[in-house]
Amino acid sequence: MTADILTVEGLRKFFTVKRGFPNPKTVTVRALDGVSFTVKQGEAFGLVGESGCGKSTAGRAVLRLIEPDAGTIRFAGQDVHALDQSGLQALRRKMQIVFQDPYASLNPKRLIGKTLAEPMQVHGLAKGKDLDQRVAGLLAEVGLPQEAARRYPHEFSGGQRQRIGIARALSVEPELVIADEPVSALDVSIQAQVLLLLRGLQEKRGLSYVFVSHDLGVVRWFCQAVAVMYLGRIVERGPLPRMFDEPLHPYTQALRGASPVPDPKAKVQMMRIEGEVPSAANPPSGCHFHPRCPHAMERCKAEYPAWKELGQGRGVACHLFDQ
Amino acid sequence: MAEAPVLSVQGLTTEFRIGGQWHAAVRDMDFQLARNETLALVGESGCGKSITALSIMGLIPKAAGRVARGRIEFEGRNLPDLDDLEMRKLRGDRIAMIFQEPMTSLNPVLTIGFQVAEVLRYHRDISASEAREKALAILEEVKIPSARQRLDDYPHQFSGGMRQRVMIAMALACQPQVLLADEPTTALDVTIQAQVLVLLAELKQRFGMSMIFISHNLGVVATIADRVAVMYAGEIVETAPVGELFDRPTHPYTEALMRSIPRVDRTSAELFAIPGQVPPISRMPQGCRYAPRCGLKQAICEQQSPPLEPLQGTATHFARCWVRAGGAA
Amino acid sequence: MSAADATAPAQDGGRARAMRQMLRALNANKTSWVGIVTMAVVILIAILAPVLTSHDPLEQNILDKLKGPSAEYVLGTDSYGRDIWARLVYGAQISLWIGTVSIAIAMIIGSIIGMIAGYFGGKLDLVIMQAMDVLLSFPSLILGLMVVAMLGPSIGNLIFAIALTAIPPFARIARAPTVSVKERDYIEACRALGYSHPRILVVHILPNIFPEILVMGSLWLATAIRVEASLSFIGLGVRPPTPTWGGMIREGFEHILDSAWLSIAPSIAILIVVFALNMIGDGLRDVVDPKLKGERGG
Numbered sequence: 036m037t038a039d040i041l042t043v044e045g046l047r048k049f050f051t052v053k054r055g056f057p058n059p060k061t062v063t064v065r066a067l068d069g070v071s072f073t074v075k076q077g078e079a080f081g082l083v084g085e086s087g088c089g090k091s092t093a094g095r096a097v098l099r100l101i102e103p104d105a106g107t108i109r110f111a112g113q114d115v116h117a118l119d120q121s122g123l124q125a126l127r128r129k130m131q132i133v134f135q136d137p138y139a140s141l142n143p144k145r146l147i148g149k150t151l152a153e154p155m156q157v158h159g160l161a162k163g164k165d166l167d168q169r170v171a172g173l174l175a176e177v178g179l180p181q182e183a184a185r186r187y188p189h190e191f192s193g194g195q196r197q198r199i200g201i202a203r204a205l206s207v208e209p210e211l212v213i214a215d216e217p218v219s220a221l222d223v224s225i226q227a228q229v230l231l232l233l234r235g236l237q238e239k240r241g242l243s244y245v246f247v248s249h250d251l252g253v254v255r256w257f258c259q260a261v262a263v264m265y266l267g268r269i270v271e272r273g274p275l276p277r278m279f280d281e282p283l284h285p286y287t288q289a290l291r292g293a294s295p296v297p298d299p300k301a302k303v304q305m306m307r308i309e310g311e312v313p314s315a316a317n318p319p320s321g322c323h324f325h326p327r328c329p330h331a332m333e334r335c336k337a338e339y340p341a342w343k344e345l346g347q348g349r350g351v352a353c354h355l356f357d358q
Numbered sequence: 359m360a361e362a363p364v365l366s367v368q369g370l371t372t373e374f375r376i377g378g379q380w381h382a383a384v385r386d387m388d389f390q391l392a393r394n395e396t397l398a399l400v401g402e403s404g405c406g407k408s409i410t411a412l413s414i415m416g417l418i419p420k421a422a423g424r425v426a427r428g429r430i431e432f433e434g435r436n437l438p439d440l441d442d443l444e445m446r447k448l449r450g451d452r453i454a455m456i457f458q459e460p461m462t463s464l465n466p467v468l469t470i471g472f473q474v475a476e477v478l479r480y481h482r483d484i485s486a487s488e489a490r491e492k493a494l495a496i497l498e499e500v501k502i503p504s505a506r507q508r509l510d511d512y513p514h515q516f517s518g519g520m521r522q523r524v525m526i527a528m529a530l531a532c533q534p535q536v537l538l539a540d541e542p543t544t545a546l547d548v549t550i551q552a553q554v555l556v557l558l559a560e561l562k563q564r565f566g567m568s569m570i571f572i573s574h575n576l577g578v579v580a581t582i583a584d585r586v587a588v589m590y591a592g593e594i595v596e597t598a599p600v601g602e603l604f605d606r607p608t609h610p611y612t613e614a615l616m617r618s619i620p621r622v623d624r625t626s627a628e629l630f631a632i633p634g635q636v637p638p639i640s641r642m643p644q645g646c647r648y649a650p651r652c653g654l655k656q657a658i659c660e661q662q663s664p665p666l667e668p669l670q671g672t673a674t675h676f677a678r679c680w681v682r683a684g685g686a687a
Numbered sequence: 688m689s690a691a692d693a694t695a696p697a698q699d700g701g702r703a704r705a706m707r708q709m710l711r712a713l714n715a716n717k718t719s720w721v722g723i724v725t726m727a728v729v730i731l732i733a734i735l736a737p738v739l740t741s742h743d744p745l746e747q748n749i750l751d752k753l754k755g756p757s758a759e760y761v762l763g764t765d766s767y768g769r770d771i772w773a774r775l776v777y778g779a780q781i782s783l784w785i786g787t788v789s790i791a792i793a794m795i796i797g798s799i800i801g802m803i804a805g806y807f808g809g810k811l812d813l814v815i816m817q818a819m820d821v822l823l824s825f826p827s828l829i830l831g832l833m834v835v836a837m838l839g840p841s842i843g844n845l846i847f848a849i850a851l852t853a854i855p856p857f858a859r860i861a862r863a864p865t866v867s868v869k870e871r872d873y874i875e876a877c878r879a880l881g882y883s884h885p886r887i888l889v890v891h892i893l894p895n896i897f898p899e900i901l902v903m904g905s906l907w908l909a910t911a912i913r914v915e916a917s918l919s920f921i922g923l924g925v926r927p928p929t930p931t932w933g934g935m936i937r938e939g940f941e942h943i944l945d946s947a948w949l950s951i952a953p954s955i956a957i958l959i960v961v962f963a964l965n966m967i968g969d970g971l972r973d974v975v976d977p978k979l980k981g982e983r984g985g
Contacts, residue, residue, distance in 0.1 A: 085547035095875075100875055100879060128881065132875070134875070134876065139871050140876060145891075153880075154882075157880065194635065203876065224614065224632035224635075225402075227631035230631075249547070250620075252620040252622040253620050255621070256621075256629060290548060290549065292552075293552035294548055295577025295581050297576040297579075297580050297619055299581075299600045299601050301623065311519055312517075312549070312550075
């Protein structure tokens, strides 16, 4: 059993928005409503779900890029939520983030070399010749030519920019990387290149990942464990590939069934689930999934199902598993 | 294919002006679309799949682009020969198109009912109330819940999936012969995507129309297509009935593409990345356009462009490859 | 996979290319070149003032007063017999100096205020921008008038007054792009990398919003020169006998009926400079952001 690097418990974040004119109403969006999960050392942990389920917010809350309202985050035994500014500074060397949109994640006015050198200067990790060498090392590690340091972001393709974003995250030698949909903006063939790069780094540097994605296929290939989120809550969690082979929660089953497979013979399996994803500002009563659930019972409408641990790392929040 | 095709594209070449020179974004496209058939155009960004659709629709921006060569035959007429007025009459009536972005494809200041009815009133000589009734019927057809109440709602009151349904309703209002669907589910969540795909398949059957479905997602293509054309750098590199293509991907690009997709239904230890990237249209290589990234390339591949040829023993499976399909080597 | 999708991008460096793009865009707008050349000539004349004239702008020659243009006095003399050409070129020094310094001050302070308001947001933003709006509601001439009337006319007070009127527009122009840039992923990446707020503001946000501030600067420079002239005209500017364009118009005004050129010469100078600066500003603005068309200092 390897050690846990990240433990998140009861993470909560509500956003309040004012809507309407001329009488604005305050609406509370429950982006995260009691999210708990654990990431093991060297593991890639997936957070999957559809848009608005809170998976990206969870990733950012772990880094405290968004301040959570409640909950505890423990990183390598440290209480992240309690850290002061200087503690946070130190923490941010160990946890990094890779973004989805390679066109928005690099400063257009900055040379790549500067973008990569700056974190090491700020944290006093290197200077002078050593700094140049480290920048060169990072570029080589992510598979970019040395000349890249003297160029601007607009000179690169999406896949190359994503490599630069990864190199920037690696510059401070983190132990955990939050990867927020790192390949969803890329073409399939480039997506595979970046996934292979991330996997290589996991092996070589012993990195752990929180891998946020909407693509179950990518998560199955990349992650060792996964949690499925729906409207700000985790509905099922477990190791991969078992969880996608035998999904328990009806929502996981629906997601799995709706995920297209490159095999025309598999299309009959394509499962339809009715209805739209409700708004997180106004989630349904009881179990949030019950209006779309083929197995919904009376009690599902009234009461949110408690979390049940099923052993072997699996857990689910569903009344079907109450006994 | 005994029946005459509904749409026939021959030698279509569409060019764009970059830095004062014309470059082909789509080159020598040939394909036929049979009645009630779904042909999927699949490929990565910049492969020319959307340009092909816009060329058929006559929507290539005149300032920067042109259909340079080729015929697009539809209902006995060659579309590039038609003038603007004739093309406008055709668009939205006989040939309709839906786009990727359901968020921006609807006018935010007009009601849903008005926008659907407008298509009908433009192309059919009917009264406002008649058009409204027909709009309601078609919105029910695309399964908008409580459509009657929602007729006077505005687009922002609809979710992305519902907006895409409205777009589909507008496209189908006049019962077109051909529907061009350009990445219609890419912006949607997977569960909503599944709903829209099933809806499109149902409607296609019911209306007896033909569909060109453009996508970058091989999983979606496997679900909806009858026949697939894989595009790379402005050319069709392989085309076959959907089962045949997925069973026997022959062009090295098709094969690599299939191996680069992580699958949700099975554990694949190996993930294959295609090295390099698609060349920009202003700097296309000589010979086979995929050659610089191809693991099987031989001398001839870099000198001569291979033709799209049938594979041995089939009449429906074509590939553009010297090594795997042609007689060379 | 190594240098997998890393085909070599274009050969030249990005900065050089950005420079060329800027020049090309400026070229498309021919009038901006007229402005640039005109301003270059004006600045050159101001710098070379001692070479371009043999007369001292303060030297009175009562016998030669109100003379028309001649070989000795290129543009004639004023009512004290001072050489108008000499006063004009030395006046250019002072007018340009007051304009440039006051706008530079406004640009720096206004940008800092606007960026801080936009970056931190919330109540701070609200308070700062309300204060700016109050200042903005005074026409710049009136505000300048009030300040100089309270503090007394001097070059320093004049610069202070003009800078004060120009701070709010700079704060606004700096705030808007800051608000949008701070939402970008690369700024979030900076926070994730543990950079300090001042560092993020100066190193990462400023270069992204600087072009817009610069455009505003060139447009407001014209306004500053106009305000300086106006204040000097009503006697609240630089004290005589120091030559400034506004002061020269006022002095000439007493003889407008018999010796009109005394006022006309400095008026034309102001006209040329204001036109030239606006041409430059328009050109720059079209390069930086075509959406801003129509925005003006003043």
